[in-house]
Amino acid sequence: MKTLTRMMEHLYWANGRLAAAMKEQGADHPEALRLLRHVVMAERVWLTRLQGNDSSHLAIWNTSETLDELIGMLGRNERGYRSYMEGLSEERLDDIVDYRNQSGAPFRTSIRDIVTHVALHGQYHRGQINRILRAESLEPVGLDFILFARD
Incomplete structure (x- = not known):
């Protein structure tokens, strides 16, 4: 749990810094902006799923928001x-989340794997933004x- 929490802290820091x-x-x-929005929306999609809600209405590759809106x-x-992680225990990390992807295909994934994915996913796209x-x-x-x- 400590490692996942630390990885999420890095995600908040990296997103905010960029x-x-x-x-x-x-x-x-x-x-x-399109890549940053993708990071923002992918994180939103996974949080929605972790909370047990349908994410099908969330578009992952839209380009309508300004940088200020994305920061918000x-x-x-x-x-x-932060709220979700505070309520999460080590014992629940291997609980399975049933969800459908944006195309409607059903999947089952552990909370541990979803949180790990969220923590790692944006790293690639933040690198792409840095290249731009x-x-x-x-x-x-x-x-x-x-x-x-070190910070």
């Missing part, structure tokens, strides 16, 4: 996950776990 740097640098590249959504996700920042002559953001651990 979004703040994008705002500070005026990074409004459409693909960077990141905050809501963080609060939701560099290509736009902006400053990429250090988001490695060790930087978080």
